[in-house]
Amino acid sequence: MKSKSLWFLHQKEVGFREEELDTTRGNEILVETLYSGISHGTERLIYRGEVAEGLQLNSLIKTIKGQFPFPVKYGYSNVGKVVDTGEKVSGLQKGDVIFAFNPHETKYVIPEKEAVKLPADISPLHGVFIPGVETAPKVQQTSKPSCFCSSYTSLTFIPILLLVSSPYRFSHLHL
Secondary structure, eight states: OEEEEEEEEETTEEEEEEEEOOOOOTTEEEEEEEEEOOOTTHHHHHHHTOOOTTOOOOTTOTTOEEOSSSSEEOOOOEEEEEEEEOTTOOSOOTTOEEEEOOOSBSEEEEEGGGOEEOOTTSOHHHHTTHHHHHHHHHHHHHSOGGGHHHHHHHHOOTTOOBOOOSSOOOOSOOO
16 A cells, blocks of 8 residues: 655655555554644744754654655644554544644554544544644743743744645645
């Protein structure tokens, strides 16, 4: 099975690469992307070629590939639908909508423990904003209370959003 992934190829140049996916085994799930959020901060820096020299990729997200500055498959805000499960998966089933810290790609295989099942009453689109929930407390901890609102606003990725479905459909892409 194949997947298409968004890669930052060179400064201000992105492209898609087709990749072969492994089949699900054991505790793994196959996810088909519904929405993938692009960070207004980190990913804009990558796109512009402004990543600090010597910066390493986030080793906690195993599906990030390549190396800085280029080429790199990056991203960490993905909402998708489970389309297959390995035989040891117990907490998710086909059709469940999940959030994962995963790059921008049409399909991917990850361990079940790396997926967060979204409640049925939460819109899948809203799931791409989960990383912002992590960002807000960090900003509050490191900035003066009087400047929290302006600091947080400048760090959010809300103005830039890549909406993905199968087949690919784009809107609100303003790099």
